[in-house]
Amino acid sequence: MRLIDYLEELLVVTSLLVMVIVNFGNVISRYLIHASWSFSEEIMVILFVYNSFLGASIAYKRGAHLGFTALTDLLPVSLRRKVVVLIGMLTVALMAVLSKAGYEMVQSQMMFNQRTPALGLPEWLAGASVPLGALLIILRVIQSTIIELRLLQVESFEGEQGGDA
Secondary structure (H helix, E strand, O other): OHHHHHHHHHHHHHHHHHHHHHHHHHHHHHHHOOOOOOOHHHHHHHHHHHHHHHHHHHHHHHOOOOOOOOOHHHOOHHHHHHHHHHHHHHHHHHHHHHHHHHHHHHHHHHHOOOEOOOOOOEOHHHHOHHHHHHHHHHHHHHHHHHHHHHHHHHHHHHHHHHHHO
């Protein structure tokens, strides 16, 4: 799992660095030689989509995903466990649908040999971000759900201990 953690963060850092360099180079090119790099937008869009999925995965790993706990915090621990499992299952189901649709999109892009307009890259390189990102998010949702359930187990145990004293 640490290898996946490392690769996730390395990919985000590297792609953000490439985005900064390409964007900065494009700005300098426009001001110095009054010409824009036609490929820069293509690279930026592809890397942005990958970063969106990687960022969501990293956020889930760190427990920084969006959540509204004002209502669930009022629930007893046993019911909160059920809510955590339900949310995990629904999120995994959504990401599974997204992954399947993304896989079908990539198959179509490969079958028709679609290419990007500026660089002529295979479209599936960009499209692969959808199924790969969704699968990575599924992994992190499962991991996060297990961690949350363990924390609720500790909370439940401490509540029982506190009630006896």
